[in-house]
Amino acid sequence: MPVSLIPSSGRRSFLKTATLAASASAVGIASSREEPWFALLADTHVDADRKKEARGAVMAENVMRVVAEILEEAKTNGDPQFAVINGDCAYLKGLRGDYETLRPLLQPLLDSGIPIHLTMGNHDDRGPFYELFPEAETPKSEATIEKHLAIVESESANWFLVDTLQIVDNVTGEIGAKQRDWLARELDRRSGKPAIIVGHHYPQYMPEDSDARVTGITDTVEFMDLLRSKPWVKAYVYGHSHNYGFKKASGDIHLINQPPVAYLFDEKRPNGWLKAAVSATGMNITLRALDKSHPENDETKNLTWT
């Protein structure tokens, strides 16, 4: 897998042409003077209809508000190194019309030279997604697995964007043996720096005799065993539950459950986005809730790599 390094002097112009610099190619990020930070978004659930409302949220409007907040934040703290929408970018079925509506909502970030990565959730569909985001497509020569993957190398950590979409509009997620092999190999090639894994579904350990429906990652045991076997893996960032929070998995891996940009299933929980400042020793995560009166708004959680 090639590594495309972006020269610092050409960063802006490169990002303007590469825009959504995803795909299975690794993308290098030039160092900057400001504290490096990343905008973490999940579950935008944008419908073809910009006015579509679900559970009291107008999804396109929420995306516009978050994009405006990121650009506002950039004025004081410098541009984020990238923004990521961690799955369920589309409303329910990953329709072409959904991505058609989503793309221009993200344009202000691209116009500012901020790269955007999108991962696949259970409400996405790679085919229509690639039609509207062709630059994100895994190059045919490298597409040994039908997953949408990206690696982003940054100053203090490497980011591995995985694909947990199993079947469109079916709740269960899956990494799969081929993707686990790919991830193991790529992690081994970058063992010198902390690794942060980003994927839509949450890990879910099922009791052996359970026949309940799996709503998280169906191969959680194999996936988490893999992450634990690489001690430089420090965090797994996911969405899917629409329920913001933090946990720690055995092996000292931080589990970061992002808030949704779209609607909530529990209205007491916040929606919005996360500002993640990453250093060589940890990550400070600040919640930017859409409801500025939410008690957790602007709170920072300090995670330390052990």
Ligand SMILES: [Zn+2]
């Ligand atoms: Zn969702």
